[in-house]
Amino acid sequence: MTPSPRQPARRRTTIRRAVRATVPVAVAALVAATGPAAPGTVGAPGAGDPYFPLSGNGGYHVRHYDLTLRYDTTTRHLDAGAVLFARATQPLTRFDLDLTGLHVTGVTVDRTPAAFRRSGQELVVTPRHALRAGRPFRIAVTYQGTPGPVTDLDGSEDGWIPTDDGAFVAGEPQGAMTWFPANAHPKDKSSYDFTITVPQGRTAVANGELLSRRTAHGRTTFHWRETRPMAAYLATATIGTFQVQRYTTADGIQVYNAVDPREARAAAPVLKKLPAVLAWESKLFGPYPYRSAGAIVDHDPDVGYALETQTRPLYDSAPDLTTLVHESAHQWFGDSVSLAAWKDIWLNEGFATYAEWLYTEQHGGDSAQKTFDALYATPAGNGLWAYPPGDPGNGEKIFGTPVYLRGAMALHELRGAAGDRDFFRILRAWAADHRDGHGTTAQFTRLAERVSGRRLDGLFHTWLFTKGKPNSA
Structure with missing residues (x-):
């Protein structure tokens, strides 16, 4: 992360920074009457981090997230579904997901309705049948609402930050839970699919590679996939009016840059140097860890920082070269490691x-x-x-x-x-x-x-x- 000069506590410029419900609530309430959980079979509500005690969860590992998002940039309403492919690391009669500020309309575990309740930032799930240690299982959550950011202890905001043409989505350290249910601690890394539908004329940019883009009935759907393990805070689904540039570097890295037109002129000379910066860093640190790279340059300077979102760093305005070097280096140090x-x-x-x-x-x-x-x-x-x-x-x-x-x-x-x-x-x-x-x-x-x-x-x-x-x- 690279902080903005407007927020020196976060960092200086040179150092930082739809799926509808299928499970009625009444059914979930009925399933809730399963009795108390057996001792030692409840997943912890946090990953054990002393700085963020409720960040992440115990008892399971998420191998893959399949996120389906439908966002209206006028009303700022999100309809979404998340499917998590997980593996139990202990016997489980109950487990938590991190999610805040959104209304959950249904939860299933292995396609069977599960009981759920909210407790602060925790979505507490009780499957109909206990899960044995080592067992793979599938969690599906449908949810909707108007997402917004969380305010961190240093006063800055992260998560789903609405902008005048979409959203600036930056998750460090705890913002992932503002837009999808997650095991949101860096210890739990996963692969991702993102299917994001936005009004025609807007672009949705996520991590990894763009697999498809299709427009119908006034909306455009983008399908992105990140196959390398990624911490939840490094995921993004930034939406806006962007000028897009795509090319492949001499080293075979697929570059996708999305730039707000208001920042295009200032960003162009810096982004032009991205291949050279990645090549230089590869000589020092070893091969670039991913198949794709690029940048998301939004126009929201009040955010106050840039973030090393995996494969495609996110900037609140046109970056300078030092910031580009910083966020690119994070692809090795912070993202891959x-x-x-x-x-x-x-x-x-x-x-x-x-x-x-x-x-x-x-x-x-x-x-x-x-x-x-x-x-x-x-x-x-x-x-x-x-x-x-x-x-x-x-x-x-x-x-x-x-x-x-x-x-x-x-x-x-x-x-x-x-x-x-x-x-x-x-x-x-x-x-x-x-x-x-x-x-x-x-x-x-x-x-x-x-x-x-x-x-x-x-x-x-x-x-x-x-x-x-x-x-x-």
């Missing part, structure tokens, strides 16, 4: 920020050392040193300056200790070893020590976990 816990957010933002420094260094600008030195010269009372980036303390701080800048400084210290040869081997090994998976700070530390042959726990402790301004090596 995802967090296991939000406290490790520096593995996303510190890495993408350091990619900015490296790009500047290798394209005629200041060296990374000069950037580091200028930051280190800031006084001890500066906000840069307000808290350690390796465990910011709560969800309000995960997009603060220390996570981005001090996180990048930690990587620069590692580069100095390991030397350039081993440092870039570490980055490539991290992206390769954890591709389509997850990583933790402890795992990164062990990798860095193995590749460099050095003890580095002191370095990481100093730069990631100590309070105040560290002593530089």
Whole structure:
């Protein structure tokens, strides 16, 4: 994510950022009379993340989401259906989905009506028959309403954000639940199909590859598919009036850019450099993780950030080159290699920020050392040193300056200790070893020590976990 200069707490520009109901409610209420759940068979209402206790859910893994959305850009009404293909990781008589602000009209489990109730952001589902551990099962949810965003602890909004011509859909950290029922923690990654119907003249852009587009009776339906594992917060279904550009890079990457006409002139020279940026990052970090790429450039600058939506970053206005480099680097660090816990957010933002420094260094600008030195010269009372980036303390701080800048400084210290040869081997090994998976700070530390042959726990402790301004090596 890249914050806007209008919202420095989120990040500086250079560092961040229909299906109708088939199960009547009365039937669901009848099915609810199944008695109390057996002990040890209830899926947890959260994935165990201390920063976002209700984010995600326990007891199952979602392998694939099939989302069908029909959105009216005039009334801002959404009719939707979600089919989740899941596998139980424990015996289940009840489980939760994350969903807020929308009216659920029916739930089935394996095509059988299931009981459901709402509890805050939790959609609590009781299937008619218990699910054994290891069993694959199918959840279908029909729902409708007027979606809107959630306000995060830092005051910014994410999720389904209405715009003057559609919606800006950006889910980090907890916005996925505003538009589809999900196991919405980065630990649970899935493939996706999106079938999105919008008024003719509007374009709906999601992740992965566009499989089809058809127009009939004044509406256009877009079918997108992302086959690589993706965290729910990285999914998008952004809708608007867009100019579309499609091409294939020399490396065979299918590019799809969607740009609001109001941003087209400013965005064009930056987007023109996307293939070169991806090629440069591929040399440093290893092969690009996906078959498709591109950008969604909307016109809603009050949003205040850009987001690394998988395969196709989302910008609230025309990005500058630094922001493009940042969000593109996230395709490796944050998207392909995802967090296991939000406290490790520096593995996303510190890495993408350091990619900015490296790009500047290798394209005629200041060296990374000069950037580091200028930051280190800031006084001890500066906000840069307000808290350690390796465990910011709560969800309000995960997009603060220390996570981005001090996180990048930690990587620069590692580069100095390991030397350039081993440092870039570490980055490539991290992206390769954890591709389509997850990583933790402890795992990164062990990798860095193995590749460099050095003890580095002191370095990481100093730069990631100590309070105040560290002593530089």
